[in-house]
Amino acid sequence: MKNKSVVVSGAGPVGLAAALALARQGIEVCVLEAEADIPHDLRAGTFHPPTVEMLSALGVGDALLAQGIPVRQWQIRDRKTGVVAEFDLGVLADLTPYPFRLHCEQHKLSELLREALNGMPNVRILFSHRCTDYVEDANGVTVQFENSNGAGEMRAGYIIGADGSRSVVRKTMGVEFEGFTWPERFLVFATSYDLREQGFTGNAYIADPDEWSAIFTQPHDGPPGIWRVAFPIPPEVEDSEVLTDDFVQAKIQGILSPEREYPILYRSVYRVHQRVAKNFRVGRALLAGDAAHINNPLGGMGLNSGIHDAVNLASKLGDVLLNDASTDVLDLYDRQRRLTNVEYVQAITIRNKRLLEERDPTVREQRLNELRAIAANPAEARAYLINSSMIASVRRADEIQ
Ligand SMILES: Cc1cc2nc3c(=O)[nH]c(=O)nc-3n(C[C@H](O)[C@H](O)[C@H](O)COP(=O)(O)OP(=O)(O)OC[C@H]3O[C@@H](n4cnc5c(N)ncnc54)[C@H](O)[C@@H]3O)c2cc1C
Secondary structure: OOOOOEEEEOOOHHHHHHHHHHHOOOOOEEEEOOOOOOOOOOOOOEEOHHHHHHHHHOOOHHHHHHHOEEEOEEEEEEOOOEEEEEEEHHHHOOOOOOOOEEEOOHHHHHHHHHHHHHOOOOEEEEOOOEEEEEEEEOOEEEEEEEEOOEEEEEEEOEEEEOOOOOOHHHHHHOOOEEEEEEEEEEEEEEEOOOHHHHOOOOEEEEEOOOOOEEEEEEOOOOOOOEEEEEEEEOOOOOHHHHOOHHHHHHHHHHHOOOOOOOOEEEEEEEEEEEEEEOOOEEOOEEEOHHHOEEOOOOOOOHHHHHHHHHHHHHHHHHHHHHHOOOOHHHHHHHHHHHHHHHHHHHHHHHHHHHHHHOOOHHHHHHHHHHHHHHHHOHHHHHHHHHHHOOHHHHHHHHHOO
16 A cells, blocks of 8 residues: 655754645654754754745744844945945845744744644654664655664655755765865854944844854844854864854954953854755655755855755655655656755855955955945845845746756
C-alpha cells in the first residue's frame, strides 16, 4: 500500500514549517530532532514580506507579528560619512500586506510552529531522536534514528532533510554541497543601547574596507528590544581575543563613540559559507533550508529562503501524496527553489558583502553613488526593494516550469 506519511529530519524553523504545511493538508508527519528541545541559540532574526505572508497562511503570522518589531526603513551607511541611502519598504504597500522587515528571533517562530503542530493528531515531534540514515525502496523510505534507547527505524513515503548545514539526509543522498567558505568569521553581539539615538534605523549596513558591519533590532524580552551587531573577524585573530570585553567594546565604540562603554548582552563568533546543494531531490528524499543552501547573513535571506522552500515543497508533496500528481513536480521543486537560491539569495548576499567591504576607493565611491542614485529615484528604489525584500525571488520561482 502507498505510504502517505512524511518524516522530517530537523525541528528547526524550516523543518517545523514544512511539517505544519504538510499536516494542514491532513498528511501524517513525524519530525525527528536530535536535540532535547527546540534550540534557542541566537541566529536569524529578519522576516521579509513574502515570508510573513506564507507564515500567515500557515496560521502563525499574527502571533509572530505580535512578538516582532516591524522595520519599514533601513539604511546603507558609510562608516566615516554616515547615511548613504535610506529605503522605505512602505512603498511596497500595494504589493504586500506586510511592507516591512519583521524582526524577531528565529526560535520564537519555532515555538509558534511547535505550538500549532502540538494540537494536531497527525503529527509527532520526537526530540532526542537523531536521524542517522535512510534507505529507499519502491514503496517508501526506511529512516534510521538513534535515541536514548539505542537505534530504531520508521517507515514513511518521503523524507525531508531540514537538518541544517551538516545535514545527514544530504550526505546520505550523496549530494555535493557546492560553494565556498569565507576566510573571515563573523562576530555577532548585542547591546541594549538604543542606536536610534544616533540616527540609525532599525536595520542598517555600514560600509568600510576593514570594519564594515550590519545592525538590526531584535525584540529580546520585549520593547524597546536590543540591537544586534555583526563585524568581520580576520582569520589570524583568535576567538579567545575576539570574545573579550575590550575587543567587543572597541568594535562598538568605533561605530558609535569612544567616549563611553556600551552594555553587551551576548557575543559569539561563527563561520560563514556560500553553498548550495547540487540537487534538492534524490528519489524520495528532499532538502530544504540550511540543508539545501547557506549564505552570509547580509540581507537576512537564509532562513527566509528556507521557509520559502518548506511551503513550496509541502504543496507539491501534498499533490503527490493526496492527488496522485506525478513525482515530476518534485523535480520542479528542485528547479524552482535551487535556481532562485543561486540567482537571488547567493548573488544578492555575495553582492551585499562585496559592497560593504570594497577596498578600492574608486570602485567603492562608484558603488555608493549608484545606491544614492537608486534611493533618490522612486521607480528605481521600488525595483531595488522588490529584489531585496525577496518578492522578486518568489515571483521568479513561480515562473520556472
Ligand atoms: C551561528 C549562526 C548564526 C546565524 N545568524 C544568522 C543571522 O544573523 N541572519 C540570518 O539570516 N541567518 C543566520 N543564520 C542562518 C539561519 O540561522 C539559518 O538559515 C536557519 O536556522 C535555517 O533553518 P533550518 O531549519 O534550515 O536549519 P537549523 O535552524 O540549523 O535547524 C536544523 C535542525 O536540525 C537538527 N538536526 C541536525 N542534524 C540532525 C539529525 N541528524 N537528526 C535530527 N535532527 C537534526 C538541529 O538540531 C536543528 O534543530 C545563522 C546561522 C548560524 C549557525
